[in-house]
Amino acid sequence: MPRGKSAGKTPGKPARQLLFSEALRQQKHPSMEDPPPFPRSRMADDTQGxxxxxxxxxxxxxxxxxxxxxxxxxxxxxxxxxxxxxxxxxxxxxxxxxxxxxxxxxxxxxxxxxxxxxxxxxxxxxxxxxxxxRNNVRLLGFQEGIEGADMFSYLRETLPKLTEITFDPPLEFQRAHRLGPKRQNGNGRPRPIIVCFLCHMQAHQLLQAARMQRPFRSAPWKSDSQLISPKRLPNEGKPSYPFILASLT
The missing domain is CATH 1.20.5 (Single alpha-helices involved in coiled-coils or other helix-helix interfaces)
Known part of the structure; x- marks a missing residue:
């Protein structure tokens, strides 16, 4: 090739090889720009499965x-x-x-x-x-049967003599009786006498005399001791007022 002529008119051998490779690639894969991937091995397929x-x-x-x-x-x-x-x-x-x-x-x-x-x-x-x-008075120690047939008359006669009090007006009772059943043989302690006065002042005077005059003068009945006291209330352990006790010997 002469030195003075143009060198670009005819390509050299390396250039021709590149052109040939590019044409061959485009002929095999006309719709793909990149070459196909490298084929996978059978072992890789088994592992994936x-x-x-x-x-x-x-x-x-x-x-x-x-x-x-x-x-x-x-x-x-x-x-x-x-x-x-x-x-x-x-x-x-x-x-x-x-x-x-x-x-x-x-x-x-x-x-x-x-x-x-x-x-x-x-x-x-x-x-x-x-x-x-409060109008009730309990008399203890009076012999059984000493009152006779009339309890009121006996008490009207005996209590003023026993207490040396002249009651004016005379003693008036609402009721008077002994407590408990009558004893058959007459022995033992005599039953108490419960007396209910019509006038509270007479009961009060009798209890006051029983408290103040100790001992009483001798009485005609035979007994070791006689007591005059207020009557206790039923179902109550103590009376509602001071307990007054007097010996009538």
């Missing part, structure tokens, strides 16, 4: 677990529904019990008021009984 099988097995196991969870959820839902029904029944019963408790509370309140009223009435009854017993 085993991995896919394992993944499928895991998916199936998860699916079975989900099915079991669905069954458990259905059972739990049924149990929850049953519990709701039970709770509704309990609420109904509680409402009924609330009404019954309100009724019982009302009754208890009325009973409390009634108890208070009964206590008040009992207090008044005790006071009335106390007032009635």
């Amino acid at each position: 085993a991995t896919m099988d394992r993944i499928l097995q895991e998916i199936l196991a998860v699916s079975r677990k989900l099915e079991g969870m669905d069954s458990a959820m259905e059972a739990l839902t049924a149990e929850t529904r049953s519990m709701r029904l039970d709770i509704a029944g309990f609420q109904s019963q509680i409402s009924g019990l609330d009404q019954r408790v309100a009724t019982v509370e009302t009754q208890v309140a009325s009973w409390t008021d009634r108890d208070q009223e009964l206590l008040h009435l009992r207090s008044k009854l005790i006071d009335f009984e106390d007032r009635s017993c």
Whole structure:
């Protein structure tokens, strides 16, 4: 090739080889710019298949677990529904019990008021009984049968002499009697005499004399000692006023 002529008209050998390779590539893969990937080996395909099988097995196991969870959820839902029904029944019963408790509370309140009223009435009854017993005098040590057939006449005659008191007006009694059944043989301690005065002042004078005049002068009856005292209230351990005791020997 002469030195003076142009060198770009005819390419050299390396350039021709590149052009030939490019034309051959475009002829084999006209729609792809890049060459096809390198073919994979059979071992790689087996590994990928085993991995896919394992993944499928895991998916199936998860699916079975989900099915079991669905069954458990259905059972739990049924149990929850049953519990709701039970709770509704309990609420109904509680409402009924609330009404019954309100009724019982009302009754208890009325009973409390009634108890208070009964206590008040009992207090008044005790006071009335106390007032009635203030006129009662108990005579101890008087021989059985000494009063004869008329207790009032015997007491009107004996008590003024015993106490040396002139009662004006004369002694008046509402009742006078001995306590307890009459003894058959007449032995033993004589039964006490209970005297209820019509006038409280006469009973008070008699008790005051029994307290102040000790010993009394000798009396016609035969006994070691005679006592005059207020009558105790029934069901009471102590009298409601000071106990007065006198010896009548």
